[in-house]
Amino acid sequence: MTIQDMIRILNARVLLGEDKLDTPVYTACCSDLMSDVLAFVDEKTVLITGLTNPHVVRTSEMLDLKCLVFVRGKVPTQDILDSADEQGLVVITTKLTAFSACGMLYQEGLRGVPVPVEWGAEDK
Amino acid sequence: MEELIRKSYPVAQADYVSAGHASADIKRTLKQLGVGGDVLRRVAVASYEVELNLVIHSLGGELTLRVLPDQVELISADCGPGIPDISMAMREGFSTANDEARSLGFGAGMGLPNMKRNADTFDIQSTVGVGTTITMGFALPS
Numbered sequence: 594m595t596i597q598d599m600i601r602i603l604n605a606r607v608l609l610g611e612d613k614l615d616t617p618v619y620t621a622c623c624s625d626l627m628s629d630v631l632a633f634v635d636e637k638t639v640l641i642t643g644l645t646n647p648h649v650v651r652t653s654e655m656l657d658l659k660c661l662v663f664v665r666g667k668v669p670t671q672d673i674l675d676s677a678d679e680q681g682l683v684v685i686t687t688k689l690t691a692f693s694a695c696g697m698l699y700q701e702g703l704r705g706v707p708v709p710v711e712w713g714a715e716d717k
Numbered sequence: 718m719e720e721l722i723r724k725s726y727p728v729a730q731a732d733y734v735s736a737g738h739a740s741a742d743i744k745r746t747l748k749q750l751g752v753g754g755d756v757l758r759r760v761a762v763a764s765y766e767v768e769l770n771l772v773i774h775s776l777g778g779e780l781t782l783r784v785l786p787d788q789v790e791l792i793s794a795d796c797g798p799g800i801p802d803i804s805m806a807m808r809e810g811f812s813t814a815n816d817e818a819r820s821l822g823f824g825a826g827m828g829l830p831n832m833k834r835n836a837d838t839f840d841i842q843s844t845v846g847v848g849t850t851i852t853m854g855f856a857l858p859s
Binding site: 625626627628629631644647648649652655656657 | 734736740758761762766821822823825826828830831834
């Protein structure tokens with residue numbers, strides 16, 4: 594799947610990075626907890642979030658992310674968009690809720706970041 | 718061992734606006750030195766987490782980057798308040814962060830475990846009323 598495909602599936606609006614929409618997307622992570630994002634995500638992942646503060650962009654910078662998706666039609670302030678632009682991020686926004694956006698992307702074949710899902714001995 | 722680079726960044730208590738600037742500079746500095754890939758990503762994540770910890774939890778402190786021929790070192794030293802129970806603080810999900818930190822997407826109790834997971838060596842020393850020092854090492858490929 595490419596970012597362009599995501600835009601079609603989510604009926605999203607492009608805020609930044611119109612020239613990079615053919616970038617492939619391999620996995621997705623949906624979270625408002627940046628610490629969870631920092632724990633599990635790599636640069637091939639698109640971040641879907643409802644949080645629009647500067648730390649979303651700084652977290653993306655640390656992880657070399659390529660694309661941010663804001664849900665419920667949220668648009669970050671211009672200073673945040675400017676710093677995303679400096680990093681060359683593609684930023685899109687969809688009217689869908691996080692749950693619906695994830696469901697539609699999953700249905701079209703996009704999957705989450707691989708994390709262990711089995712309970713281990715340390716969980717007992 | 719010969720120190721190639723040493724840079725220190727003061728980090729102020731509750732300065733959420735600037736939080737992340739030191740880590741961004743650390744990442745840029747290492748990139749210019751030719752450090753890349755997995756090591757750069759792990760240093761960036763750990764430094765961002767430790768910088769945020771200084772902002773959220775400490776009374777202020779300093780983050781230091783040291784580059785040696787065979788490893789990158791990050792040292793975070795603060796002037797309090799110290800951690801009463803380190804084993805509790807190292808648990809995923811345990812957090813004493815305030816609402817402001819949580820509203821920004823932090824304080825999920827992942828900071829210290831994230832640092833430990835990303836660093837090749839991790840040491841934490843803390844004395845209540847004195848402060849906390851965290852030292853992390855990241856081996857550079859030869």
